[in-house]
Amino acid sequence: MENNRTVGTPLSRLEGKLKVTGAAKYAGEYNVENLLYGYVVNSTITTGKILTIDSSVALALEGVVEVITHENRPKLPWFDLFYADMDAPPGTVFKPLYNDEIVYNGQPIALVLANDFETARYASTLVKVSYKSEEFQTCLDDHIDKARDAKKGMATMLKPPPPSPTGDFEKDYARAPVKVDSTYQHGTEHHNPIELFATTTIFEGDGKLTIYDKTQGTINSQFYVANIFGLHYKDVRVLAPYVGGAFGSGLRPQYQLFLCVMAAMHLKRNVRVTLDRAQMFTFGHRPPNVQRLRFASEVNGRLTAISHQAISETSRFEDYTEVVSTWSHKLYPAPNTLFEYKLVPLDVYTPVDMRAPGGSTAMHAIECIMDELSYKLDIDPVELRLINYTDTDPSTGKPYTSKELRQCYLKAAEQFGWEKRNPKPGSMKRGNKLVGYGMATGIWDAFQFPSRIEMVLDKSGRVTVNNAVTDIGTGTLTVMTQIAADELGIPIDMVTFSYGDSRKPFSMFQGGSAMTASTGSAIIVAAKLLKKKLFKIAKSMKNSSLAGVSEEELSLKNGGIAGINGSWVSFADLVIHNKKPIRIKKMTMPNMLKLKKYSLGTHSAAFVEVEVDQQLKTITVSRAVSAVAAGKIINPKTARSQVLGSMVWGISKALYEETIMDAKLGKYMNPNLGEYHIPVHADIGELEVIFADEKDDMINELGSKGVGEIGLVAMPAAIANAIFHATGKRINKLPIHFDELFESEGYTPLMA
Numbered sequence: 009m010e011n012n013r014t015v016g017t018p019l020s021r022l023e024g025k026l027k028v029t030g031a032a033k034y035a036g037e038y039n040v041e042n043l044l045y046g047y048v049v050n051s052t053i054t055t056g057k058i059l060t061i062d063s064s065v066a067l068a069l070e071g072v073v074e075v076i077t078h079e080n081r082p083k084l085p086w087f088d089l090f091y092a093d094m095d096a097p098p099g100t101v102f103k104p105l106y107n108d109e110i111v112y113n114g115q116p117i118a119l120v121l122a123n124d125f126e127t128a129r130y131a132s133t134l135v136k137v138s139y140k141s142e143e144f145q146t147c148l149d150d151h152i153d154k155a156r157d158a159k160k161g162m163a164t165m166l167k168p169p170p171p172s173p174t175g176d177f178e179k180d181y182a183r184a185p186v187k188v189d190s191t192y193q194h195g196t197e198h199h200n201p202i203e204l205f206a207t208t209t210i211f212e213g214d215g216k217l218t219i220y221d222k223t224q225g226t227i228n229s230q231f232y233v234a235n236i237f238g239l240h241y242k243d244v245r246v247l248a249p250y251v252g253g254a255f256g257s258g259l260r261p262q263y264q265l266f267l268c269v270m271a272a273m274h275l276k277r278n279v280r281v282t283l284d285r286a287q288m289f290t291f292g293h294r295p296p297n298v299q300r301l302r303f304a305s306e307v308n309g310r311l312t313a314i315s316h317q318a319i320s321e322t323s324r325f326e327d328y329t330e331v332v333s334t335w336s337h338k339l340y341p342a343p344n345t346l347f348e349y350k351l352v353p354l355d356v357y358t359p360v361d362m363r364a365p366g367g368s369t370a371m372h373a374i375e376c377i378m379d380e381l382s383y384k385l386d387i388d389p390v391e392l393r394l395i396n397y398t399d400t401d402p403s404t405g406k407p408y409t410s411k412e413l414r415q416c417y418l419k420a421a422e423q424f425g426w427e428k429r430n431p432k433p434g435s436m437k438r439g440n441k442l443v444g445y446g447m448a449t450g451i452w453d454a455f456q457f458p459s460r461i462e463m464v465l466d467k468s469g470r471v472t473v474n475n476a477v478t479d480i481g482t483g484t485l486t487v488m489t490q491i492a493a494d495e496l497g498i499p500i501d502m503v504t505f506s507y508g509d510s511r512k513p514f515s516m517f518q519g520g521s522a523m524t525a526s527t528g529s530a531i532i533v534a535a536k537l538l539k540k541k542l543f544k545i546a547k548s549m550k551n552s553s554l555a556g557v558s559e560e561e562l563s564l565k566n567g568g569i570a571g572i573n574g575s576w577v578s579f580a581d582l583v584i585h586n587k588k589p590i591r592i593k594k595m596t597m598p599n600m601l602k603l604k605k606y607s608l609g610t611h612s613a614a615f616v617e618v619e620v621d622q623q624l625k626t627i628t629v630s631r632a633v634s635a636v637a638a639g640k641i642i643n644p645k646t647a648r649s650q651v652l653g654s655m656v657w658g659i660s661k662a663l664y665e666e667t668i669m670d671a672k673l674g675k676y677m678n679p680n681l682g683e684y685h686i687p688v689h690a691d692i693g694e695l696e697v698i699f700a701d702e703k704d705d706m707i708n709e710l711g712s713k714g715v716g717e718i719g720l721v722a723m724p725a726a727i728a729n730a731i732f733h734a735t736g737k738r739i740n741k742l743p744i745h746f747d748e749l750f751e752s753e754g755y756t757p758l759m760a
């Protein structure tokens with residue numbers, strides 16, 4: 009029987025059952041003999057010095073094995089000048105337990121090791137630390153005047169600074185008949201995937217290390233460990249087959265990896281270090297940010313001048329940057345532009361990428377000012393986007409490899425029922441609720457990374473595809489299996505995608521919505537190579553019905569090679585003839601030479617309905633429709649899940665999520681899921697996802713772009729615009745607190 013193609017069908021996750029039954033093991037769950045448990049002590053001051061650190065009481069507790077601090081830590085090579093990690097911003101990587109200096113609140117200062125986790129945790133409270141505090145600055149709003157340009161470095165390649173100005177912005181802005189000048193603010197957000205950061209290090213007898221790490225990149229963690237501890241990279245194996253969400257937090261190795269490996273090598277023991285929920289607030293975050301936008305247009309709605317100036321937070325030791333001020337000119341043409349992006353270094357940990365870093369921050373501002381402009385112009389918000397629509401990237405003049413954004417607008421608007429909208433704010437009601445409709449555009453990169461694939465065909469006819477990539481919950485295992493099976497013409501249960509292991513051929517970390525396009529395209533290329541090899545072997549088989557057949561006449565069919573006139577040789581027979589499994593290895597790079605003539609991007613449109621209680625002002629997102637254009641969709645089920653998850657995050661970003669910095673203490677005040685608000689099931693209304701029909705023969709062999717982040721970028725602005733439509737109030741600071749809707753209106757009695 010001929011196998012059915014599965015690309016394009018909504019196949020369920022292959023590892024789904026393992027995950028929901030608890031059989032899938034995460035970094036902190038592996039059963040390891042003679043395991044020591046580490047618990048981290050974090051600094052309680054923000055900046056200054058550790059004067060004394062006394063571990064004697066902790067060490068006296070039964071079950072405590074060691075307390076490692078800056079005073080007794082082993083000496084380490086720290087080859088960080090040469091290499092920190094693949095996602096390290098320009099600057100100096102943070103070194104845990106390096107010396108007595110405290111550079112941020114919550115900094116790890118000691119690791120307590122005990123025979124069980126509870127003892128380690130309790131003993132951590134017995135470590136006595138005295139400090140000398142120094143002055144600090146932790147609040148972006150108070151130090152905006154210190155903004156400066158970002159330093160350039162390796163990260164600049166993926167995150168280029170904004171483009172140079174064009175035309176004369178100030179002159180045209182002064183002249184233009186219609187203009188808006190608005191400032192937008194975002195609070196800090198912290199990563200809180202359900203899986204906490206954890207590392208289990210197995211100290212192998214021969215001094216080698218096997219490490220189960222919560223990471224988005226096994227090879228990234230492997231090289232980080234090898235370079236810091238002065239090991240040969242081949243002696244360090246990092247595994248991450250299952251990852252319980254990461255969203256960018258696992259792009260950089262986190263401090264539990266360092267501490268765990270250090271302890272394992274120091275004590276020559278197996279060690280596990282797991283962070284707790286509060287400690288999830290002691291490393292990278294989405295930085296707070298202030299943006300001033302000025303957009304001007306003719307009375308017909310055509311933009312003539314756009315300016316986007318953004319200021320973000322970074323740490324004192326690294327210049328973490330995001331692409332913020334670049335996006336408006338990738339969407340909307342305007343002859344006069346001015347873009348700026350600046351950083352304020354503060355006494356906090358370095359921010360880290362968080363789902364659609366920069367893009368989700370920027371698009372909130374861009375799409376809210378477009379909404380405001382549409383009201384000034386008295387033009388429908390969708391119409392205003394279409395008036396300024398372009399198939400080329402105005403910031404570079406290059407065409408997009410594909411851009412079905414128009415389709416996104418039109419399909420989502422129709423599905424949503426946008427035509428029923430009365431544009432007048434406060435005009436639509438449902439019972440006691442004001443109803444608001446809002447929409448926004450989304451744009452995100454279509455990154456592609458190099459990827460090396462090994463394919464092995466064994467005599468059972470099974471193909472194993474090896475690659476070091478992780479699956480952080482996105483569906484990579486399933487999607488890669490589908491791609492390989494289809495390309496090789498075999499059923500998916502004859503393909504094993506073997507991944508999440510630094511010993512496998514090279515992959516970048518899973519990030520930037522890049523893996524389907526990168527690993528997937530590499531699989532296509534590798535499968536073609538394997539086919540070629542199979543054809544060659546088939547033709548070399550004596551007495552084979554395929555011996556005299558030309559390669560063009562051969563095809564893969566039913567787990568074998570078919571010639572013309574019904575001739576056929578099974579894969580198993582090919583392997584038997586070959587006397588060993590048939591194996592190929594192939595590195596695939598994105599075709600930059602061809603692609604540099606084009607702009608690459610994914611696009612989306614979100615339409616949102618909110619209900620605002622007239623008395624209580626509580627805000628509910630009652631429904632939302634997102635349309636996404638991301639090339640070919642390999643698996644509509646896992647792709648839809650990615651977009652749904654992003655839409656929920658968009659609701660979270662718009663209405664809930666925020667870490668509060670106390671400027672006097674220099675510390676975050678709500679490091680727990682009780683006070684760090686995220687939406688729960690009851691906060692999520694009806695969500696719909698549409699995929700635009702987007703053909704892209706240019707971008708890669710697969711015709712596919714990523715869907716990991718594009719679902720988030722349009723949502724916050726669509727929600728803010730819907731709140732304006734419901735209430736007539738523009739709240740430009742995210743998250744939007746419902747009590748801000750009371751201001752200047754006074755108290756409306758429940759019963760008048």
Ligand code: MOS
Nearest residue numbers: 255256363519520
């Ligand atoms: Mo994503 S923020 O590239 O993991």
